[in-house]
Amino acid sequence: MRVLFSIAVGVSSVLTVLSVNAQTLFTYGPNAVSKEEFLRVYQKNNVQKKPDFSAKSVNEYVDLYSLFRMKVKEAEQIHLDTTAAVRGELSNYKGQLARTYLSDKEVTKGLVKQAYDRMKxxxxxxxxxxxxxxxxxxxxxxxxxxxxxxxxxxxxxxxxxxxxxxxxxxxxxxxxxxxxxxxxxxxxxxxxxxxxxxxxxxxxxxxxxxxxxxxxxxxxxxxNSGQVQVAQIMVATPKSKGAEGVIDARKKIAEVQGLLKSGKAFDQLAKEYSEDKFSKDNGGLMEPFGVGKLMPEFESAAFALKKPGDLSEPIQTEYGIHLVKLVKKIPLQPFDSLQDYITRRVDNDSRAAVAKEAYQVRIKKQFGFKEYPEHLDKLVNDIVAGTEGTKEFKPEDYKSSTETLFELGGKKYTQYNFATYAGGYIRGNIVGNKKATLGDLYKMYQNSVLNDLQQEDLEKSNVEYRNLVTEYRDGILLFDLMDKNVWSKASKDTVGLAGFYKEHQDKYQWQPGFEGTIYQAANEADLLKLQAAINKGTAASDAVEQINTADNPSRISQQTGRFEFSRFHADADAFPQEKPSKIFKNEDGTYTMAMTFKRYPKAESKSLDEARGFVVADYQDYLEKSWNQELRSRYPVKVDEKTMKTIVK
CATH class of the missing domain: 3.10.50.40 (Chitinase A; domain 3)
Structure with a gap:
């Protein structure tokens, strides 16, 4: 189940519409999968290692991938791809994915280089x-x-x-x-x-x-000064204390300076005296920083230090009085080391709009963009800005405004089209300056139309984008179909679940064990105290309460239920009735002790409720295997051996 879903969302870049010259590798029922498609998927699934083109490996993947294609085909035949939920999720994904393509890559490269050159x-x-x-x-x-x-x-x-x-x-x-x-x-x-x-x-x-x-x-x-890493000791100067607070802080910093001169370690003094909660516990050590990140006076003092270990004079900022010690200086890294980082920053920076605008200019030219600004001016003049006591803006009032604002891709976009779009944002009233507000909305509308057109063009012209959209779509379909036929069905089919449990009841057994409470602690000493207290007649709950202090209320945790002896790698003799067991050391280094109320020396069948989690999981597995078998019988797989020989090495 998990393997197939992994294929759906991370592996499949499936296009079942094959080119005329594509070589068919295999068919499942009447449907064909090309060699090109299979290799793309197979190699993508082996991104961490070199693909294994042995006959065994390739044939195993044909078996796995053909089953995946059968399930997607089933989802299409029951029209899961037309549901509102699937269409909505796919539309959101396409929009998000398209953003990575709707910019001029050459312009982006230039902006990345410009940013690095400026960083110097x-x-x-x-x-x-x-x-x-x-x-x-x-x-x-x-x-x-x-x-x-x-x-x-x-x-x-x-x-x-x-x-x-x-x-x-x-x-x-x-x-x-x-x-x-x-x-x-x-x-x-x-x-x-x-x-x-x-x-x-x-x-x-x-x-x-x-x-x-x-x-x-x-x-x-x-x-460029690069970055510095420093450690600091700060004494705060709250504004509520005014000048007196500054004087007191300077006295305390002077005391720290004296202790440093006497040989006291900076990191220890930071832990004792510093009031910067973010660095004091780490000996005052701060994260490396460059210019423009902190207060100018703090930065100036930090960058002025020459050698590791050098100390500044007291520095006053709006937060307090600081002593700064230089830890190290980090020069600007070469372009190759920073290129990926800068590219990510550029893609999420306001300069990304420059690359997007350059791309839009190119797309406008490609799709014959033509604009009629005088028609926009006329519409803006005609629109009444809705304010208190005046007529509200209603798009339907402008149905007769049919003059063209712009043409794009052979289609005309009218004044009324824009009024309808604007109405979705304005909601009756135009706030602020009417011309400025409508001007901004017009830019948004034009960009929205352009983005829709670009997205349509991407699916037609960009193979990578189209493949990613297809694989995401197939992943959604597979998930929904698996939920319908396996996951939810196993939980909701109470009759089928009960029948499956009854047929396999011997599998769901309580092994010999006991009913009682187990106590767990990080330290064996705490359980020894608990054991001794219970043996002296103290109730277990009272003893636990005495050991768990207010400072550490969970020194001993407890759990009541039915447990199997095998959990402790011990037999019944280790768990005396109504007495503490011996103390067991767990694999994670913690310790466990048990109080036994009732022992079960023989294996017993679990009820359906007691075994429900295991039964549901096994029933899901049964349903999936039965379904897989039924699909394979309806979609027989036939491999073209001649084409297969061109893949196997």
Whole structure:
């Protein structure tokens, strides 16, 4: 059962529609499987080792794979592939899978190389942010940042002072906009672009990110410092204690410095004095980090240390006073070592949109994209923005708006098509600026149409994508069919299960054993205490309660039920009635002792309820074997021996 399901979801890249020239390796009933298909599946199933092309191995796999194909065919014949659940799951998978294909691979390679080249350099920047929230008019924010920019570049205002006064990034604004050094893949892509494209000492033109409009000033550039690993001792400075808290923290750090000079070990002092809960138990050791990851003042002190073992002077951050010891410096790794990591980051970074847009431009050209912006403008003007006391937006009001917004793949997409799409998001009211909101929705609609078209084209033109979709579909069908014919059937078929149990009742036996309670502990000493207490007349439950303390309430665990002597590799003599047994050492190093209430010296049949788990598993196995036999009789397999000889080596 598990083997077949593994094939379904991880092995099969099945296409039963064979090309005219494909060689048939075998048939199952009237259905053919090509040599090409079989080899693709067979070799994919052997990704961890070299495929075995011996006659024995190949024939065994033909037997296994043909049975898999029979089951998928059965699922198709009862139309499992048309159910809403299967179609919905497959649609979601296709959409997720398509994302890995719907971007320009060459553009992605360029972005990966660009990111690594930028990682060779660190840029110290300050910025000013005017935030744009979802309900804001972005025009106002742009005019505000533009006026700030003009005041700075015309020398009428100082960048740091304007940041303190106007920046809506309060953390950096209070420091004149300073955010310290950054490198590639640490900030959103538009911000990174501005940082790397602006000369030292100059201010960038206003630019937009998901947070709003920014300008930034480049203060310095330097070679990449790599990463450092440090250990720290931190004494916290809670804001509630104010200046007095800072003084107290500095006194405590001075005390630590004195102990270090006297020869005390840094890691021991970290465990005793540090208030950083994430590193103190590890002797103050922190994970390696690069620039732009921690507070600028902490980073500056850490990177300034020269040799492993060097100590910093006390550093003050918003969290406390720190002493830092250098453990090691880690230089930037070569491109080959980082390529896979950077590629994953690029694929999940905002710059991935660049590769996707490049791909979409190519697809638009391929499918004859043509746009009519004047028709969009007319629709936007006609739409009434639903607000309190006014008419709500209803897509059906625009059924007569049939002018074309754009053409793609020979199909026209009208004003009403877009109004219907927008209605699903707006739900009656247009929040914020009508033109901006509808403009964003129009981009979403266009991308949605384009993605659907791209996905259809992928299935036609990309063999790898088509194979992966097919194997996932077959996996869903097999799972549902196995559940219907085997797994759920074995549990729900109470009459069949009872009949199977009755026919095989001798298989489900209680071996000689006892009814009682077993006690388990990590330490033998705890069970010796329990044993002694019971022998002195203390009730077992009271003795366990006395041994299990509040600090460690599970020193002894217990379980009551029926157990077999063989579990303990012992016979009945080891389990006296109403007395503690001897103490057994388990294979995992723990210890067990038993209290026996009743002994069963002979084997006895288990009831169906007692054996249910085993009976259900065996009944499932029986149902599957019977079903497999029935399928093989209805779909006889015939191997083309001539083609087989071209595979076997």
């Amino acid at each position: 350099e660190e840029v110290k920047v300050a910025h000013i942010l005017v935030a744009v929230r979802p309900t804001d008019d972005s025009t106002r924010a742009y005019h505000e940042i533009d006026s700030i920019y003009n005041a700075i570049v015309s020398k009428k205002a100082d960048f740091a002072e304007m940041a303190k006064q106007y920046s809506e990034d309060k953390g950096s604004g209070a420091k004149g906009g300073d955010i310290g050094f950054i490198t590639a893949l640490q900030v959103v892509y538009p911000f990174e672009n501005a940082a790397y494209n602006t000369p030292v000492g100059q201010v960038s033109k206003p630019f937009r990110t998901q947070f709003g409009f920014h300008i930034l000033k480049v203060e310095e550039r330097r070679k």
